[in-house]
Amino acid sequence: MDDLSRYLSGLAPEHDDVQAEMADYAAEEGFPVVGPAAGGTLRVLARLTDAESVFEFGSGFGYSATWWARGMAGGRVVLTEHDPDELDMAREWLSAGEYPVSFDYRDGDALSIVTEYDGPFDCVLVDHQKERYVDGFDEVREKVAPGGVVVADNVIRGPADFDTLVGYSEGEPIPDDASASTRGIAAYLDAVRAAPDFETTILPVGSGLAVSVRTE
Numbered sequence: 397m398d399d400l401s402r403y404l405s406g407l408a409p410e411h412d413d414v415q416a417e418m419a420d421y422a423a424e425e426g427f428p429v430v431g432p433a434a435g436g437t438l439r440v441l442a443r444l445t446d447a448e449s450v451f452e453f454g455s456g457f458g459y460s461a462t463w464w465a466r467g468m469a470g471g472r473v474v475l476t477e478h479d480p481d482e483l484d485m486a487r488e489w490l491s492a493g494e495y496p497v498s499f500d501y502r503d504g505d506a507l508s509i510v511t512e513y514d515g516p517f518d519c520v521l522v523d524h525q526k527e528r529y530v531d532g533f534d535e536v537r538e539k540v541a542p543g544g545v546v547v548a549d550n551v552i553r554g555p556a557d558f559d560t561l562v563g564y565s566e567g568e569p570i571p572d573d574a575s576a577s578t579r580g581i582a583a584y585l586d587a588v589r590a591a592p593d594f595e596t597t598i599l600p601v602g603s604g605l606a607v608s609v610r611t612e
């Protein structure tokens with residue numbers, strides 16, 4: 397881990413008991429959860445937006461959902477996951493915690509599930525297949541409340557190649573042999589940065605979050 401990541405992790409908020417169990421399980425299994433530094437950012441964003449309605453593309457076993465919930469006074473978090481076993485684990489863990497929200501557990505393709513909701517969403521997490529991030533944004537953008545946020549994980553670390561993304565940020569074309577994940581992250585950053593009704597900033601917490609706020 398580099399010094400910046402160690403610093404941000406060292407200053408991240410404490411897990412609650414359920415989150416601590418989930419984090420141990422993620423570490424044992426090598427499962428990519430957002431972690432406490434990025435999770436703490438989700439909690440702050442939920443609080444800043446007075447979030448009552450949250451939608452996640454790719455929830456795994458529910459770890460990121462707990463961070464949103466810890467920043468909310470009530471309302472609902474929609475979890476989507478196409479692995480039913482993970483969703484079962486989410487049900488078990490989230491019901492063991494004391495979160496002041498209801499959880500909507502949706503098994504299937506997040507991109508299809510989102511079409512069943514009208515919104516408005518105060519907060520959205522984009523954390524499914526990287527090559528389909530743009531599709532997720534396109535489906536959800538009109539359903540985000542003004543002042544609401546869309547947060548995409550893995551824009552610095554994870555399956556995308558960071559060196560290629562640095563070149564992309566400096567205006568170089570994405571090489572033909574770049575992975576689908578690398579292309580997906582670059583395309584997502586293109587899309588949110590070009591969206592006239594969103595402003596985007598990148599935070600180096602966890603695996604790197606792109607935070608886009610809806611301005612109108």
Ligand SMILES: C[S@@+](CC[C@H](N)C(=O)[O-])C[C@H]1O[C@@H](n2cnc3c(N)ncnc32)[C@H](O)[C@@H]1O
Binds near residue numbers: 525
């Ligand atoms: C990085 S993990 C999510 C971690 C979670 N957000 C957290 O931090 O606790 C990505 C998850 O998305 C799921 N997934 C990927 N594509 C999906 C899709 N199109 N619809 C639903 N789930 C999807 C995967 O099965 C995996 O569990």
